[in-house]
Amino acid sequence: MNSRAPLSVGRVTFFGRHRGEVNCSAFSPDGQTLLTASEDGYLYGWETKSGQLLWRLGGHTGPVKFCCFSPDGYLFASSSSDRTIHLWDLSRAECLWVLKGHQRSVETLIFSPDSRQLASGGWDKQVMLWEVQSGHKLRHLEGHHDSIQSSDFSPNANCLATGSWDSTVRIWDLRVGTPAVFHQELEGHSGNISCLCYSLSGLLIKVWDYNTGKCLETLKVRPVAAAPSEGSRKDFRTWSLVLCFWQGFLDVAHTCAFTRQGKLLVSGAAI
Template sequence: MNSGVPATLAVRRVKFFGRHGGEVNSSAFSPDGQMLLTGSEDGCVYGWETRSGQLLWRLGGHTGPVKFCRFSPDGHLFASASCDCTVRLWDVARAKCLQVLKGHQRSVETVSFSPDSRQLASGGWDKRVMLWEVQSGQMLRLLVGHRDSVQSSDFSPTVNCLATGSWDSTIRIWDLRTGTPAVSHQALEGHSGNISCLCYSASGLLASGSWDKTIHIWKPTTSSLLIQLKGHVTWVKSIAFSPDELWLASAGYSRMVKVWDCNTGKCLETLKGVLDVAHTCAFTPDGKILVSGAADQTRRRISRTTKSPSDPQT
């Protein structure tokens, strides 16, 4: 865990990104923090300029709600997962669809890029996890083992492992170094409800949020539970580490977002300004802005106050 001292939170200069045609299911910042990506129930993916809030593009193509979206680490691509059983790969600069990945038999609920941006993982209601080659769109591996819907995924900071969370209440860590078709995995057990969200930190810690209203922070290399965060009164919908790993933000299926001290497990702030059910939360790459997405089709920015007076205003 990071031993630094967390800065304080303040609600300042709130922005709303309110032109969605449906609930906001997912959000992601570009690696440079200049663009915000949102996926909506209306079947479209939206690109926004972070600082101004200007809508850059609205991209259709999916024939069902967009459940999840994520930028590639190199910033050149983004992926969207949909109830239409497909994953779409998009070019950021041209705002153009490059690939439509087909293979899932039911709604695709999660996508994640490998750190080198060469592979993409997807999972969904068909209980399967698919590993794709980004450049060709070819499926590389089919990972089978979960007993229920796969709702969340994230690659470790190296390309070696992929974590997936399921409604079977388990997390599986897949070792991708082993040869195909067999891929070994370990199971992390401890939640008493569906695993709804997963997030790796830069140092390799893994956070998981569940329908049991708790968040667990794990050390996957030893399969050990480091800390359990309790305080949500509804199931945990989205989680995000701050870049310095001092904080973890979590959105419950309610009107509030919580911010936790990762070292002590203490809830530092409960932010109640969201207008409707908070579906998603994300930090900017510099950790100074926390964004929450809500079912009322808006997004809200909440800024983080740092100790340095020389930091630029956001």
């Protein structure tokens, strides 16, 4: 990897009104709104620039484990240990659908690139695909042997990658009809897989070539976020990997996320 000058990083805004650990954070596509999910059972919306609290949303009956925005910027989703997923309208901060079907805590969510589908996974070892417009469940994918903690759609939306505490990554081919959904299993981790993501060229971290299933490189990181650089987006090594090593937290940093433009980074901690 090419050497670079040290990053100049300063704390821009402090978001400190949570009443429990911050489990997840996400920026809206335009970077104007920050979403945080807390152990206190609430979902928080913030104005990114000023740090002003826009809303504090209830509805879940347990800790909020995950949150994410739809790529088109109209919706966001949250999941909880109460086994439900809530779909929200961003402009009104109003719940549109409560998705039920998981039997245990829902730990990960991801919208498809066209914002039409939502994938979820959790402690029941199940992957579920939902139609966003109606809230109906489309598919139920089985195969992992332990909790599913991370997920991501491929850039062309043909595949879904899921990472599990069974130490495997599975690539699900969504072009094949239910129930015979083909999946490829990527092995090589020796511990729990808590985070994964595709690059725009289709590589995963632990760095896998998802076409061949070959592990290209091992990076020991947790948590991880990627910011686009000035270079070609076709090469994974032109992306900046940022680890939560900066000082300032008094406890474990659970989450970090970049804005789409790569200029702002948010990180959340237990305290």
